[in-house]
Amino acid sequence: MTASKPPILLALNWKMNKLPSEAGPWAKALQEELPATQAEVAVLAPATHLAFLASDLYGSGVAFGAQDLSAHASGAYTGEISAAMLSDLGARYVITGHSERRTMHGESDDTVAAKARAAQGARLVPIVCVGEALEIREAGRHIDVTLTQLRGSLNRVDGDPSQLVIAYEPVWAIGTGRTATAADAEEMAGAIRKTLHELYGEAASAIRVLYGGSVKPDNVREICGQPNVNGALVGGASLELPSVLGMLAALG
Numbered sequence: 001m002t003a004s005k006p007p008i009l010l011a012l013n014w015k016m017n018k019l020p021s022e023a024g025p026w027a028k029a030l031q032e033e034l035p036a037t038q039a040e041v042a043v044l045a046p047a048t049h050l051a052f053l054a055s056d057l058y059g060s061g062v063a064f065g066a067q068d069l070s071a072h073a074s075g076a077y078t079g080e081i082s083a084a085m086l087s088d089l090g091a092r093y094v095i096t097g098h099s100e101r102r103t104m105h106g107e108s109d110d111t112v113a114a115k116a117r118a119a120q121g122a123r124l125v126p127i128v129c130v131g132e133a134l135e136i137r138e139a140g141r142h143i144d145v146t147l148t149q150l151r152g153s154l155n156r157v158d159g160d161p162s163q164l165v166i167a168y169e170p171v172w173a174i175g176t177g178r179t180a181t182a183a184d185a186e187e188m189a190g191a192i193r194k195t196l197h198e199l200y201g202e203a204a205s206a207i208r209v210l211y212g213g214s215v216k217p218d219n220v221r222e223i224c225g226q227p228n229v230n231g232a233l234v235g236g237a238s239l240e241l242p243s244v245l246g247m248l249a250a251l252g
């Protein structure tokens, strides 16, 4: 279905790990050891780390971004960080609707869509996360439920489709060591792609669909080699440089 496959994106979601002072040295070491790769690399760090990444990744070709943002543009929203603030730092990506935010912070599809719109409005690329819980998969409803979540999370997200990334992260595969098979990932990525074509027409071919959930050096190539999978959103294996380098070497 994809006319020309967009380049693979290896998106590293550090979650709430590392200290700000560790981010710069990590970024420098990554650049020193970065193998020749076709893949685009993006580090998605806590907000406190981003200024360090902005300075230490400058000009490197490695992108960086945030793990969440406010749906609001500015004003009396104590503790929030706006899309414009992230964009001003040089961030390129921002995750919206990670399952950890949906479950622990009660984020709805509407909230996720509002955040994705805010991101696109400030020229950030939202990485919109969707994915089913274990009981939904066991009931055989994973495709229906994930596509409903996808449509809700893209409500009025009307910016340039090439500036949009979707991440399919089955909740049961996150941090559990239990990876979806490449066939599972492709089944859902294909269903997501079909829905994206319904929503965005031909331009949907440019939207990258990532898989996330226990991705590591020994499975990244097979998963990212699936026709409708355009990269990975990686948690645990993104924290140690050797496993990041291992994933990049595997991707080639």
Ligand SMILES: O=C(CO)COP(=O)(O)O
Binding pocket: 013, 098, 169, 173, 174, 175, 176, 177, 212, 213, 214, 215, 233, 234, 235, 236, 237
């Ligand atoms: O949630 C994830 C990335 O956003 C996946 O985490 P793990 O790679 O640790 O399973």
